[in-house]
Amino acid sequence: MSRRKLINDEPCPVARSVDVVGDRWSLLIVRDAFDGMRRFSDFQRSLGMARNILSDRLRKLVEAGILETKPASDGTAYQEYVLTPQGESLFPVVVALRQWGEQHLFNPGERHSVLINKRTGKAVPPLVLHDSDGTTLQPDMTEVRKLISGST
């Protein structure tokens, strides 16, 4: 619904994504939403951010079609913020950020949260880019081809 509003002149999809979610607060709000957080006061407590900045970021995420507002699930007058399908499809972005942090930003033995498969209780393996034949694609095996029709 907000697709047209987000369009700018950048033919690079990375640049457009970064314009929408490439800031610290938006990424952390999306992270919390994946963890099941829904209420303004919970986001505020989790992130320790100023109310006006939180309001602004939530509004922008709603405008961008990443979150949508819903009446509170418990029948109270609160409004809740829930990931849309477009927001849910940010899952690989959040997982990739998590796994990079786990790999590089903790000392050995230092405690950190872990993303687990609920069914098995085990940590999920690293996100890997595979080609359609199953080959693992390293960065140097790929390149960006500029300005191809959007229908490809």
Place this chain on the structure above:
Amino acid sequence: MSRRKLINDEPCPVARSVDVVGDRWSLLIVRDAFDGMRRFSDFQRSLGMARNILSDRLRKLVEAGILETKPASDGTAYQEYVLTPQGESLFPVVVALRQWGEQHLFNPGERHSVLINKRTGKAVPPLVLHDSDGTTLQPDMTEVRKLISGST
């Protein structure tokens, strides 16, 4: 090498990653570095950012161990900025941002750049989180377990 400097009190790897790369300019510099860009003047031309901000971001990316400086490959006096192995491991982050943008931020038929497998010339498939048995993991099949030892 810079591991200790980056440590803060956040037990969440997403938060630590976002502290290091969660801003528009850093993500776009890393994107350009994956595209083979190495020189200050090339980054500046590509990103159209102020020289002082570019200097600051490059310095922070070097301090964070994501880029390293090297003498120019052509023997001139220029300094070049190259991804370290730690920087290269941001590949899934950049690919995930790209694919989310391709999926949601372009109108049908609108032109955008495409990440291809150099060998086949074909666009790479979407990044998917698989469990070790090959199951595709959707967000609701996972959860974050807080504060596990960093050695897991």
